[in-house]
Amino acid sequence: MPPRGIAVAGCGIAGLAAALLLHRDGHRVTLFERFDHPRPLGSGLLIQPTGQAVLRALGLEAELVARGAPVTRLVGHAGARCVLDVRYAALKRGGVGIGVHRATLFGILHAPVRASGIAVETGRDITGCRDGRLYFADGTRTERFDLVVDAMGCRSPLVPTTPPLAFGALWADLDWADGFIPNALQQRYRGASVMAGVLPIGTPHHAKAPRAAQFWSLRGDRHADWRATGLAPWKDAVASLWPATAPLLDQIVDPQQLTFASYAHRTLRQPVADRLIHIGDSWHSTSPQLGQGANMALLDAYALALGLRRCRTLGDALGEAIRLRRDQIQLYQLLSRVLTPVYQSDGAAIPWLRDRVMGPVSKLWPFTAVQAALVSGTVGHPLARLGLSE
Known part of the structure; x- marks a missing residue:
């Protein structure tokens, strides 16, 4: 195909990579971004072998490994019960996850975009797209592009509005503390309505020592009450759920240190229109239970x-492009819908089964390998479809 004029809407992970x-x-x-200065939102991410393969193809994997933290296990406890223990060692081809701050991954992608001379227009609040043109809140519009790539995420103005899931999460970026497994994403649960987690995220550019992302599950309709009540x-x-978090909690002195993230389930039936394609969360968004968001965007x-x-x-x-991705996306969207109530819901029966049935069974072969494949994002062989090496 001869060179095309392409507008990419959104300077997130999907937009920068595209x-x-x-x-x-x-x-x-040409990249378009609504902020005056492109910047990342959120805190910790887990880059799976699938996302790592795309960064490897871009020549950026080495910086991810240098800045992030290797994650070899996902461990979850409900009281004294270990109800989740996923080990990457169970994968046939091995591999690890890489815990990283979202700002780190943003910087890894943003630096070569700037160095390459790609045109970036900031302060452009997009309101619509028709016939290859982007329309802005100030009444202006672009020239006609051969293709517009919508990478503006689950709240893109170019897709139907989707109500958020009941549960979101508070995130904080903190100095690493002793008392945690350094190469594991650890979680603590009380039922399915209370969850805390700690993820190692390596040493971001803004830090001089290793950091951790701490998160806390919270219903979106209770966020305002949380702010009013105080820290x-x-x-x-x-601390009552997980006493070992005390050194992390001591670092939080201002509610502004915590970012509330909300999530939504949505999959566009038709992610392609005239001169327009939706990718990443604009096409398909889920809860974070399987940790695939950034990885799916890169794929x-x-x-x-391709x-x-x-x-x-x-x-x-x-x-x-849609054919290459549709099968895996549909599978993980289904899995996310099934698993979200297991870890984020107000019900009692599902977490009871999780703790007493799913937890013990998940430690047996072949469930150990199945869990590792699901978490790593390799179910459905997405890398083979794209000609990428595992």
Whole structure:
């Protein structure tokens, strides 16, 4: 396919990766971002072997490994019961997850975008897209592009509004503390309505020593009450569930240190329209239980670039990109819907079964290998479909 003029809407993980891949393939790329200065939102991410493969293809994996933290296990306890113990060693081809601050991954992708000279227009609040043109809140519009890539996430103005899931999470970026497994994502549960977690995220650019992402599950309709009540009662609740978090909690002195993240379940039936394709959370968004969001975004970006390489017409290229990704996306969307109530819900029966049935059974073969494959994102062989090495 000859070079195309492509607008990428959104400077998140999906948008930056897509812009970089398409630019390197010779397309004329312009990035549009609503913030005056592109910046990441959120805290910790777990980059799975699938996401690592895309970064490897971009020549960026080494910096991820240097800045992030290797994660070899996911461990969850409900009281004294170990109800979750996923080990990457159970994977046939091995591998680890990489815990990383979202800002770190943003920087890893943003630096080569800037160095490559890709045009970036900031302060552009997008309100619509028609016939290859983006429309902005100030009444202006762009020239006509051959293709618009919507990478603006689950709240993209170019897709139908989706109500958030009942539960979100509070996130904090803190100095690492003793008392935690250094290469594990650890979680503590009380039923399915109370969950705390600690994820090692390596040493971000803004830090001089290893950091941790601490998170706490919280219903979205209780966030305002949480802010009004103050930090002390919340700290008491976290410490009573997990006393080892005390050194982390001592670092939190201002509610502004905590970011509330909300989530939504949505999959567009048709992610392609005239001169438009949705990727990442704009196409498919889920709860964070399987930790696939950023990884899926990276895979989508690579599939789009591959479709444009393989096909002679734009319609065929977009169809190929969707074909390469649709099966795995549908599978993980289904799994996310099934598993979300297991870890984030107000029910009592499901967490009871989790703790007394699912926990013990999950430690037996072949469930150990199945869990590792699900968490690593390798179910459905998405890398083989894209010609990427595991």
